[in-house]
Amino acid sequence: EAGVTQSPTHLIKTRGQQATLRCSPISGHTSVYWYQQALGLGLQFLLWYDEGEERNRGNFPPRFSGRQFPNYSSELNVNALELEDSALYLCASSLGGTGSSEQYFGPGTRLTVT
Amino acid sequence: AQSVTQLGSHVSVSEGALVLLRCNYSSSVPPYLFWYVQYPNQGLQLLLKYTSAATLVKGINGFEAEFKKSETSFHLTKPSAHMSDAAEYFCASGGSNYKLTFGKGTLLTVNP
Numbered sequence: 001e002a003g004v005t006q007s008p009t010h011l012i013k014t015r016g017q018q019a020t021l022r023c024s025p026i027s028g029h030t031s032v033y034w035y036q037q038a039l040g041l042g043l044q045f046l047l048w049y050d051e052g053e054e055r056n057r058g059n060f061p062p063r064f065s066g067r068q069f070p071n072y073s074s075e076l077n078v079n080a081l082e083l084e085d086s087a088l089y090l091c092a093s094s095l096g097g098t099g100s101s102e103q104y105f106g107p108g109t110r111l112t113v114t
Numbered sequence: 115a116q117s118v119t120q121l122g123s124h125v126s127v128s129e130g131a132l133v134l135l136r137c138n139y140s141s142s143v144p145p146y147l148f149w150y151v152q153y154p155n156q157g158l159q160l161l162l163k164y165t166s167a168a169t170l171v172k173g174i175n176g177f178e179a180e181f182k183k184s185e186t187s188f189h190l191t192k193p194s195a196h197m198s199d200a201a202e203y204f205c206a207s208g209g210s211n212y213k214l215t216f217g218k219g220t221l222l223t224v225n226p
Contacts, residue, residue, distance in 0.1 A: 004157075033213065043204065043216040056213055090157055092214075102148070103214060105157040 002027065004106035006091050012112045013081050021076040021109045025093030031055075032074040033094070033103055034066060038087035046089075049074055081113045116141045116207045120217035128225050133177075133192040135220050137205030140186065146208040147188045149179055152219075153201045161203075164188060175199070200224045 005024045013019050025032050034046040045058040049068035063079040072093075078085055088110050092103035121136040139145055146165050150158040162173025169181045179190045188205060202221050206214040 031212070035214075042218045043206075043214075045213040045215070048212055050212075058213065092158075101212075102160050102163055103208075104160065105150075107157045 004091055004093050004104055006089075006106040006109050008109060009107070010110045010112070012114065014114055015081055015083060017081050019078045019081060019085075019111055021078075021089050021091075021111070023074045023076070023091030023093075023106060025072050025074070025091075026104055029093035029095055029104075030072055031094045031101070032068055032072065033092040034074070034076050035090045035092065036060075036087045037090060037108070038084070041087075043090070047076070078111070083113050086111060086113045116145055116209055116215045118205050118207050118215055118217040120203075120205050120220050122220055123218065124221045124223065126223040126225060127195045129197055130194050133190070133195045133199065133222065135190040135203050135205075135222065137179075137188045137190065137217060138186050139188060139205075139207050141207065141209070147179075147181065148206045148208065148214065149173065149177070149188075149190050150204045150206060151201045152204065158204065161190070195222075195224045197224050197226065 007022045031050040033048050035043050037043050048056040052068050066076040068074045088108045090108045092105045094101040094103045117140045119138045148163045149161040152158050161177050162171045164171050164181045172178045177192045202219045204219045205217040208214050
């Protein structure tokens with residue numbers, strides 16, 4: 001069974017640009033989560049999508065946004081990039097349903113903002 | 115609000131020694147608890163989870179964790195460390211809001 005996939009692996013952008021990160025969940029999973037892993041800040045929850053809707057959002061500014069497509073894949077968009085947005089962005093998927101559902105993570109996209 | 119505290123940002127053990135990674139949770143209700151491992155330049159891999167079915171949870175790669183409500187702890191152990199266990203380990207709690215709240219991680223070093 002294929003795991004969670006993310007693209008691209010690495011992304012280099014300059015300050016002020018926009019970045020788009022993509023995630024494909026495990027087949028059958030309807031929930032997709034995005035997390036940011038920045039140096040010194042640890043793993044922080046960004047967004048949760050389920051059945052095409054945004055269900056929960058972490059403490060991030062509105063320039064972090066995303067969507068979930070009918071096939072349950074997801075896209076994270078970061079507008080007006082700032083240097084501190086440089087981080088590993090991890091996508092996870094789960095069967096959804098309850099808070100006990102295991103989340104399975106992809107390998108991440110390393111975003112570097114210069 | 116849920117929070118997770120991992121005691122010790124860095125733990126070093128000898129190959130074959132006991133591994134003990136500490137995690138304490140703070141929650142008004144028993145949470146769902148997870149341990150994940152992250153190898154360099156990779157995503158997170160689920161080791162095990164606690165969902166109140168049993169206090170001693172066995173996971174992959176010989177790891178296990180015991181939920182102790184009286185101590186609000188969920189420590190991760192492995193009887194005998196292998197070199198391949200060297201990685202960063204994260205304790206996390208989940209709940210009705212579906213997001214995972216992670217501890218700051220513990221880097222495990224295994225010495226030959």
